[in-house]
Amino acid sequence: MAEGAVAGAAHDPAAAAIGSGLKKRTKEALANDFLRKAVAFTTDKLRSGKLNATDEFGDWEAWRERGRAIRQHTVSHLDYYLGQFADNVAANGGSVYFCEGADDAVRVFMEIARRKQAKLVAKGKSMVSEEIHLNHHLEEDGIEAIETDLGEYILQLAKETPSHLIIPAIHKNKRQIADLFEEDAGRPFEPDTKTLAAYAKQKLRNYFLEADIGLTGCNFGVAESGSITLVSNEGNGRMVSTLPKTHVVVMGMERLVPTFEDLEVVLNLLARSATGQKLTTYTSIVTGPRREGDLDGPEELHVIILDNGRSAQLGDPIFQDVLNCIRCAACLNVCPVYRQVGGHTYGSVYSGPIGAVLTPLLQQDMKEAGTLAYASSLCGACYEACPVKIPLHDMLVQLRHRKVKMKLTALPERVAFKMYQTMFGNVTLYKLATKSAYYLQKPLVRNGFIKAGPPPLSGWTQSRFMPMLPKQSFRDKWAKLQAELAAKKPAASGGADEAKGGGAK
Numbered sequence: 001m002a003e004g005a006v007a008g009a010a011h012d013p014a015a016a017a018i019g020s021g022l023k024k025r026t027k028e029a030l031a032n033d034f035l036r037k038a039v040a041f042t043t044d045k046l047r048s049g050k051l052n053a054t055d056e057f058g059d060w061e062a063w064r065e066r067g068r069a070i071r072q073h074t075v076s077h078l079d080y081y082l083g084q085f086a087d088n089v090a091a092n093g094g095s096v097y098f099c100e101g102a103d104d105a106v107r108v109f110m111e112i113a114r115r116k117q118a119k120l121v122a123k124g125k126s127m128v129s130e131e132i133h134l135n136h137h138l139e140e141d142g143i144e145a146i147e148t149d150l151g152e153y154i155l156q157l158a159k160e161t162p163s164h165l166i167i168p169a170i171h172k173n174k175r176q177i178a179d180l181f182e183e184d185a186g187r188p189f190e191p192d193t194k195t196l197a198a199y200a201k202q203k204l205r206n207y208f209l210e211a212d213i214g215l216t217g218c219n220f221g222v223a224e225s226g227s228i229t230l231v232s233n234e235g236n237g238r239m240v241s242t243l244p245k246t247h248v249v250v251m252g253m254e255r256l257v258p259t260f261e262d263l264e265v266v267l268n269l270l271a272r273s274a275t276g277q278k279l280t281t282y283t284s285i286v287t288g289p290r291r292e293g294d295l296d297g298p299e300e301l302h303v304i305i306l307d308n309g310r311s312a313q314l315g316d317p318i319f320q321d322v323l324n325c326i327r328c329a330a331c332l333n334v335c336p337v338y339r340q341v342g343g344h345t346y347g348s349v350y351s352g353p354i355g356a357v358l359t360p361l362l363q364q365d366m367k368e369a370g371t372l373a374y375a376s377s378l379c380g381a382c383y384e385a386c387p388v389k390i391p392l393h394d395m396l397v398q399l400r401h402r403k404v405k406m407k408l409t410a411l412p413e414r415v416a417f418k419m420y421q422t423m424f425g426n427v428t429l430y431k432l433a434t435k436s437a438y439y440l441q442k443p444l445v446r447n448g449f450i451k452a453g454p455p456p457l458s459g460w461t462q463s464r465f466m467p468m469l470p471k472q473s474f475r476d477k478w479a480k481l482q483a484e485l486a487a488k489k490p491a492a493s494g495g496a497d498e499a500k501g502g503g504a505k
């Protein structure tokens with residue numbers, strides 16, 4: 001596709017089983033004790049790190065409010081800031097491509113790769129490249145793509161996808177990583193962090209030097225200067241954006257801030273919320289390709305800006321704020337659902353509460369992806385943790401509402417809720433139903449509880465007992481109690497007058 005052009009949205013084949021496979025994946029994850037312990041262990045560490053870092057920062061609520069205001073302002077004026085950013089990237093000597101769908105972004109990247117006769121692409125961490133399944137397309141074209149973020153590199157060896165936004169291999173322990181490295185190197189490895197990191201470092205160093213293209217995401221684009229900000233704790237982002245002759249950035253269209261002053265706020269919020277650090281170890285700011293006299297840097301800089309369902313949220317009174325996300329993963333770390341099942345259960349690139357909202361919206365698919373809205377207890381912990389105050393729990397309720405309105409829930413569920421609505425709207429029907437339920441439940445009751453019900457009740461009784469419905473409803477008990485109290489009261493008028501010393505003298 002030509003520079004600056006826009007084309008049609010892509011169909012994502014991976015979306016097919018997101019909803020229909022959710023129950024199966026959940027069962028598998030719940031049966032995997034190792035996974036549950038590993039995820040809970042790391043998310044606990046991240047949570048406590050975040051609490052320390054935010055306490056130390058001072059008035060965290062005021063910082064959250066600043067962050068929310070910056071992101072909301074940027075997203076509300078996205079057309080202006082995108083234009084300013086693109087103009088400045090071009091003025092700095094870079095090229096910008098606006099792509100409507102995943103297919104377009106892949107096409108642009110492949111055109112650059114072919115033109116550069118690329119054989120090897122070194123990748124920094126980029127969720128958007130996962131979103132468009134770029135590795136798969138590179139492989140099809142015979143181009144080797146190497147993940148240089150350690151977590152992503154481990155997953156590439158394991159042929160798996162990330163299961164956390166910032167700790168992609170959260171579900172793996174050192175022994176499993178050592179096994180993967182053993183297979184790769186053909187020699188034994190001790191499950192020791194230093195040894196494993198040293199092996200990865202030495203392998204990746206060669207890739208940085210040999211790669212034809214360095215591919216990165218973009219944590220924040222700065223509109224006023226056309227700069228790309230990359231944060232990492234391993235320094236790979238800096239290597240990938242400096243050593244190869246061509247640097248390609250693939251970024252979501254919403255990942256902008258207007259100024260460097262705003263960047264300071266969001267970088268603080270990101271590091272503290274993500275890992276409990278004051279700032280990430282490496283913060284690289286790339287402004288254009290190498291200039292005359294520069295000691296290093298790429299000869300070409302290409303910036304691919306992806307829409308892929310994002311612009312459909314602009315102007316939406318409920319969902320626009322989802323574009324304010326800075327991908328810190330704090331909402332994953334506190335989510336009682338994510339902490340039990342991990343990221344792969346969601347079946348999509350983005351997991352946890354943000355993934356459950358973002359995936360159906362980006363894919364514009366309520367039938368399959370919309371089912372993720374049910375992967376939540378709606379406790380609101382995600383909102384409390386979010387540094388830019390995105391009301392994810394409200395959005396999840398609204399997505400469920402949307403799914404119901406579109407008649408995309410199962411027929412028995414729709415019939416059941418219709419009956420429920422009719423029953424609760426009519427006192428006589430309600431009384432009749434509760435009375436009948438008392439007698440209908442009898443074959444299932446053991447010692448005052450229903451311990452094993454037929455479907456769909458079995459979904460409830462598999463993990464808890466349900467107390468039997470009482471013979472007398474609260475409404476009946478209340479009426480009886482009122483009648484008893486009224487009968488016990490002394491006669492109203494005479495008694496009251498006597499007590500006041502009143503009456504005719």
Ligand code: SF4
Pocket residue numbers: 324325326327328329330331332354382385386387388389390392
């Ligand atoms: S929704 Fe909020 S907490 Fe979750 S990843 Fe985005 S910014 Fe972080």
